Amino acid sequence: MSSAPSAEFLQPLRADDPAVVGGYRLAAVLGAGGMGKVYLSHTPGGRPIALKVIRPEFGEDPEFRRRFRQEVRAAERVQGLYTAPVIDSDTEGPLPWLATAYVPGPSLAHAVARHGALPVRSVLLLTVGVAEALHVIHGAGIVHRDLKPANVLLASDGPRVIDFGIARAADTTALTSTGVSVGTPAFMAPEQASAGTVTPATDVFALGQIAAFAAIGASVFGDGPSHAVLYRIVHEDPDLSALPEELRPVVTRCLSRDPADRPTLAEVIERCNAASEAPLRQGEDWLPQAVAGSLTERLRLPAPASAPAPAPAPAPPTPTEVPPRPPVPGAPAVPAAPGYPPAGVAAAPTQTAPAPGASGAVPPGPPTPPPYTQAPHPYAYAQPQPQPQYGQPPYTQPSYGPGRGTPPPPYPAQGFVAGPPARPRPGRTGLIVAGAVVAAVVGLVVIGSLLPDGSGGKGDDRARGAAGSSSGRPDPQPVAYPGIDVPQNHQLMFADHPPRPAEEPTGAGVLYGHADLFYFRDTLFGDEKFGSTNGKLVVLNNSEKGSLETCRSVTRFTEKIGLDQLTDGTQVCVLSKAGHIAVATFRGRTGGAKETAFVTVDLTVWRNAEPAAKN
The missing domain is CATH 1.10.510.10 (Transferase(Phosphotransferase) domain 1)
Structure with a gap:
């Protein structure tokens, strides 16, 4: 400093x-x-x-x-x-x-x-x-x-x-x-x-x-x-x-x-x-x-450290030679663009065009592009460490997907010029075509043997159910528990058979435990909520049916739901981190504002429907 x-x-x-x-x-x-x-x-x-x-x-x-x-x-x-x-x-x-x-x-x-x-x-x-x-x-x-x-x-x-x-x-x-x-x-x-x-x-x-x-x-x-x-x-x-x-x-x-x-x-x-x-x-x-x-x-703090200033651009190259690209102080190391030499490595000397009329003249090629200089990023705080200079910069496979952009168009490998595709050797075209046909027939036979009977029609419910599970296992059978009364500040655990309302065993309270589903009243504001500290909740619309498939497909996740959002018959999907999935159907609230209040739910549980989440 x-x-x-x-x-x-x-x-x-x-x-x-x-x-x-x-x-x-x-x-x-x-x-x-x-x-x-x-x-x-x-x-x-x-x-x-x-x-x-x-x-x-x-x-x-x-x-x-x-x-x-x-x-x-x-x-x-x-x-x-x-x-x-x-x-x-x-x-x-x-x-x-x-x-x-x-x-x-x-x-x-x-x-x-x-x-x-x-x-x-x-x-x-x-x-x-x-x-x-x-x-x-x-x-x-x-x-x-x-x-x-x-x-x-x-x-x-x-x-x-x-x-x-x-x-x-x-x-x-x-x-x-x-x-x-x-x-x-x-x-x-x-x-x-x-x-x-x-x-x-x-x-x-x-x-x-x-x-x-x-x-x-x-x-x-x-x-x-x-x-x-x-x-x-x-x-x-x-x-x-x-x-x-x-x-x-x-x-x-x-x-x-x-x-x-x-x-x-x-x-x-x-x-x-x-x-x-x-x-x-x-x-x-x-x-x-x-x-x-x-x-x-x-309020009088030291000024933020500024990013290093960019180095002056090098002089333009001569038409017959591409000079090495000097490293820019403070700029992050980047791989050279296709057709450009890596940073700090001199390009191989290019051929100088002979004088007109001289023997061995080569046809004129495309003009040599100017050298590339990477300006430092305005937010680049980290000073780059000196990197060993290689003739070919290391290549890292880029990752693409949602939120990461689309892959760039394919480019020829660095240092090579793309040319016309090579022709197959004479006499082997027929063998290549025949091999492709045989491979396609074998693939269709294998795929057909794996399909269930009647797959070309409406499909098989069991196959669809198995496909819905991210684990690839058959779906578990649902177990119904109607009319569970959950007192205020009590919780349910879906692994229990039957799920019985209980207080958080460590004494930390349902807000700080590991409940799959709990009911509590906020003492400061007086509002009452359903919640989960071991999963996530989704309130289903009237048009949605509470089922295993529906709970797997919905994405409107939350951790707490106010009782004012629920009416008799409202269904809530509960996705436990332990891998259990449940549909809780709200049946009303009974009692006053004291600890004697409780809510009634019908519960349908699919145990171990998904792999347990890793914390």
């Missing part, structure tokens, strides 16, 4: 930091944590982004890779006002990475360390904003697991929650037993610290700790070694003696040792509004002046 960034929150790149990740040129270091390092970069259009590169130890763990891939897909669905949206990612490369929008604001940890505790109104607005962020995060099927002051950024128009769900990818991997901690001990919930159980209520406990930390300026469970802090979280009450009186109702409930006693996120918002003298509205004045003044420096 030629110069270090001037702002204190930016650190210069070190020798062991990559210069480019995924095509993004790195400008500075924003921070580092247990799972990776965060860099400042820019999009091709110049917008700043925060790019988190996962530590190599995690990238080498197959289980981490699988979970990280799942969490990134879920995080891409989080589009809340108080979260930093995911912009780009690579879960398959040598170093997995994730890019989010850059938030020009300090973390809560940094602001409290530099300016002290926040006033009550700022803490209430902070708590309300983080609660809304958690609602969106939980709605995407994610539990944050590592909500702490360092993961809450203070922007000019409210807080932003970052790093949601990424900590889950490291849970139960081989690294958790080798000293790599997941989650921050001082902000863990009792159930998380003692048994490793994580539910949405775990994030509510962390929210209470964040509110208290912002108001007091310190953790309510004290400092010291991790094991000592964890012991106090599990067995002792928090120290709330310095907490302002207005914040006690909401913080005390959030820090209940029993997850069932903690408030919902909607109740947190209600209690914060009740504690405020004026209506809580996010605005430019939500932070104290000292903290707001520090936001300005975070």
